[in-house]
Amino acid sequence: MKNAKILLVDDDPDVVVSIKAILENQQYRVVTASNKEEGQEKLASEKPDLIILDVMMETKHDGFEMSREIRSDPQFDNMPILMLTSIDEVTGVNFKAAMVNKEWLPADGYLDKPVEPKDLLSEIEDLLAQES
């Protein structure tokens, strides 16, 4: 699904610009946000096809909360959420194990930062293919 619109929420500007470059190179349309509030605004106004979410932004729980809020909103309950983070090393949350519990951590994919461009792209492709 080329041309898909992706919302990238991460508070690290260097990560944002580089991932944006990689995605745009593959003809994805990329919208970025640097915190939870901005992310929510963009989510409502841009209606993306997929969201890439950094779990640990300013506070530890921003990404968690946002993913839960997205899932509880009926207009986004089918939108794939890709978690992009290294939170398990600090909080002890084992993401791969936690993924099973969709209520607790409603994400469809999880990649550990930093992620190789080809891994990121193939994960996005998979998630978008599942959705359509």
Added chain:
Amino acid sequence: MELVNHTTRLVNQAYWLIKIRWLATTALCLLTSLGHIVFKLDIRELALYIIAIALICENMIALLWLYWLNRSGTIDNRAVIKRVIFFQIIVDLFIVTSLIHFSGGIQSPFVFFYMFHVVLWSIMLAMTNISYLVASIAVILLGSIALLEYKEILPHNNLPILKHLTQTLYQDSFYVIGMLSVFAVTLYFLVFMTSMVSKRLRRQEEAYKEANEKLHQKDTIKNEYVLRITHDIKGHLAAINSCLSVVTSNIYGELDEKQKEFVERAYARSIQLINFVRDLLRLTRVRLEEKFEKSEFSLRQTIIDTIENNIKYARDNLIELNASIDPNVENITGNQFSIQEVLYNLLMNSIQYTHPGGDINICAKDQNSHILIEVIDTGVGIPEEEQELIFNEFYRGSNVKKFSKSGTGMGLSIIKQIIIRHGGNIWVSSKIGEGSTFSFTLPKE
């Protein structure tokens, strides 16, 4: 060293007293029957057998009491256990007194038996007042026997061996008073000394315990510090790596040959450093976890999955991968994710250090309470003097560097931490040029 909780120790001591008493009862019965049946000595065998029965009764009462405490769940109550021990010591004092009466009263060599109780009490409870009380009861009991026999209110029994020598000593007031005084002084002095020594030991133990706790706290603080810093470093590294990946992906145009080479070098090094930081984070995280979340899972399936996931990688390296799992190896209780990590990392190591054409076997054996898992390869092997060291952090075998420059030296430390946290053990046996066997145990429960 594990520090045993005071109450648990008291409970153990209560049982220990019972065990000792069984031995004493057996010895008493044997000696009495030897005396009057084999040697035909003129002893009060009936009284001695009754004493043995009294000992048996005392043991039964103490056992029932402990059993009842166990069932009612009050076994952890220190005061209650003290009562059980106090009961045993007081009853013992009376039994010893009757034994002394039937074996010669104040002339009996068994007067020394009182010392056991005084010493035991002083060591076990370190309550000096009660120890003096026990000593006083012993002195009063022996004094009463001596007085009653002296006044001929109680009949005097002689030990047959002493018959010809000292028949009338119990009638000698000097002997009786002298003996009692020396006895009392010895007993009180004994209480004084044992209490002092055991108090000192207890204080030392407390100090060690406290120091150990402080050390543990400091270690936790250090680990949290390492965790925080490494996490921050990793954030920056991830950003650097991410930016470099844009360049290496040629998104904004091709670089010339030289530019490309240097950027790729930097990119490769950033990945190496990230792997290092990732391992350090994982190791610190395992250390910090007070308790693993454990659940029941199929170890058999976990081993099979690990092999299936890596069989292609092994074949690509022309390595044969086999498994032999005992039929009894099934479910265990543990952290499945961590055990998977252990198996995966050991297997990866073996594949990495085994030449094409070699083979790797994973064996799982049932050993009653444990499962023994072995990863056996025909790889390069580990020099004997390094086999102990390879589980240390940052240690890399001298002969592995030519295989892989990028190892972090933390993989085996992480594995060891995980196994230890599961209550298992890990070791290696290896011969240079022939291969290595990494073995580890995991408790089933």
